[in-house]
Amino acid sequence: MCPDFNETTHGNRTSGMIYGWIFCLCLRAMTTLPTIMGYLVLQPSDGKRFEIIDGQQRLTTISLIVLSGLSYLKDLVKSGQDPQNNKSRAEQLQRNHIGYVDPITLVSRPKLELNRHSNRFHQNHLVPLEYLPQRNPNSSEHRLHRAFIWFKNKIESLFKTEPDGGEKFAGMLELLADHFFFTVITVNNELNAFAVFETLNARGVRLSATDLLKNYLFSVICSSNRHESELKTIEDHWERIIGLLGSESFPEFLRVYWNSKDKLVRKSHLFKTMHRSIDNRESAFRLLRDLDRSADIYATLGGAR
Numbered sequence: 386m387c388p389d390f391n392e393t394t395h396g397n398r399t400s401g402m403i404y405g406w407i408f409c410l411c412l413r414a415m416t417t418l419p420t421i422m423g424y425l426v427l428q429p430s431d432g433k434r435f436e437i438i439d440g441q442q443r444l445t446t447i448s449l450i451v452l453s454g455l456s457y458l459k460d461l462v463k464s465g466q467d468p469q470n471n472k473s474r475a476e477q478l479q480r481n482h483i484g485y486v487d488p489i490t491l492v493s494r495p496k497l498e499l500n501r502h503s504n505r506f507h508q509n510h511l512v513p514l515e516y517l518p519q520r521n522p523n524s525s526e527h528r529l530h531r532a533f534i535w536f537k538n539k540i541e542s543l544f545k546t547e548p549d550g551g552e553k554f555a556g557m558l559e560l561l562a563d564h565f566f567f568t569v570i571t572v573n574n575e576l577n578a579f580a581v582f583e584t585l586n587a588r589g590v591r592l593s594a595t596d597l598l599k600n601y602l603f604s605v606i607c608s609s610n611r612h613e614s615e616l617k618t619i620e621d622h623w624e625r626i627i628g629l630l631g632s633e634s635f636p637e638f639l640r641v642y643w644n645s646k647d648k649l650v651r652k653s654h655l656f657k658t659m660h661r662s663i664d665n666r667e668s669a670f671r672l673l674r675d676l677d678r679s680a681d682i683y684a685t686l687g688g689a690r
Contacts, residue, residue: 425567428574438572438600441500447565448497449529451482452511453537454554457544459514461551471551478558486513503529595632598639598656599623605669622673626680638683642676 425440437444458475462468479485484495493512498504502525510517517530544550606619630638640655650658663669 419564419566422565422567425569427569427571429571435571440567444497445499445503445529446532447561448483449511449532450536450540450561451478451558452514453533454540454558455479455483456514456533456537457540457554458551467549467551474551474555478555482558482562483512500525502526506530595627595635598636598659601656601660602663602669602673605663606666606673619670619673622677626676629680629684638680639676641683642679646675 422443423440425444426438427435428438430436455475455478458471458478461471462475482496484493484497486493493508495508495512497507499507502523506522506526506529509515511529511533517533522530540554544553547553603619603623606615627635636652636655640650640652643650643655643659647658647662663672
């Protein structure tokens with residue numbers, strides 16, 4: 386499950402790089418070479434569900450590859466190419482990698498739940514491979530749609546000359562499942578997650594500590610009933626700050642800001658101190674507004690990279 390305020394797809398230029406990178410890894414995996422996909426940082430939300438603290442984009446992209454391939458198999462069935470076997474392949478691959486569709490209600494039950502911007506489109510249109518609406522998508526839905534079409538075109542071009550393209554695609558997908566590896570780190574709370582981020586980043590493994598800080602602030606703000614206008618306001622504040630500074634500069638900016646207002650705190654203790662001090666909606670809103678105002682000054686002084 387992706388937290389509400391983590392992006393599941395990137396902006397256009399970056400997303401294209403990620404799509405191309407992961408698709409190249411798919412081709413590499415077809416040669417039976419093991420492929421390391423990096424770290425997944427997970428936090429249990431109940432006995433069987435996990436929030437994805439780091440790794441949302443990679444898991445979403447892999448899910449889109451599988452779904453676009455299932456759509457390719459569906460097209461083969463419609464065109465009469467080995468329809469019985471390709472239908473069986475699609476159903477089995479859907480259950481193994483995506484989830485299942487209730488045979489009575491036709492409501493999808495996917496294994497991966499995206500954030501609130503993307504999940505409706507993902508669950509209602511992509512997972513059941515229904516008609517993809519063209520009108521009035523939000524930006525996240527538009528990126529998901531474009532990525533889905535991009536991967537489907539790549540898969541079609543890869544197997545279009547194969548007389549047994551459905552079998553070849555299913556074989557590729559099973560190789561991916563066998564040869565894609567993640568290092569999974571499970572944390573119990575935000576403090577543990579931040580400690581993991583700091584340790585790995587110090588060793589040169591770049592994890593998105595900015596996302597962790599963002600999720601914590603927004604989870605405090607949204608801990609009780611909230612209006613959509615509040616969500617829009619806090620997202621606008623956040624996007625403006627990150628637009629000015631960039632994600633990588635934000636943790637250092639936050640440390641400078643915090644130390645200018647309060648007692649000196651070392652970088653390794655910053656999140657713990659914030660966690661203790663920012664514990665209600667009022668303080669979180671106040672912090673976001675102050676950060677928004679201070680980001681201009683920090684960027685002007687050359688703090689943004």
